[in-house]
Amino acid sequence: MFLMKIISWNLRGFDKRREVCQLVKKKHPFILCIQETKLSGFDDAICKSSWGDATVDYFYQPSTGSTDGLVMLWD
16 A cells, blocks of 8 residues: 655745754655745755755745745655
8 A cells, every 4th residue: 555645834934944844854745735935936955955855846836925935845
């Protein structure tokens, strides 16, 4: 049997990056969805440091003003 772990988290600001890293290390999800990032920019370095591994891909939708923003990371 194959189990797929998907985590969706309304972060309310990506300043909690350390918490994201700890969650990924503890739960080992296949997909991580982060809502309300409030980020206007996201790049490979942020992605890899958040996931903790270079073999990660992502989708990013920037925030509009001080709200919104979506990041999806997967292995």
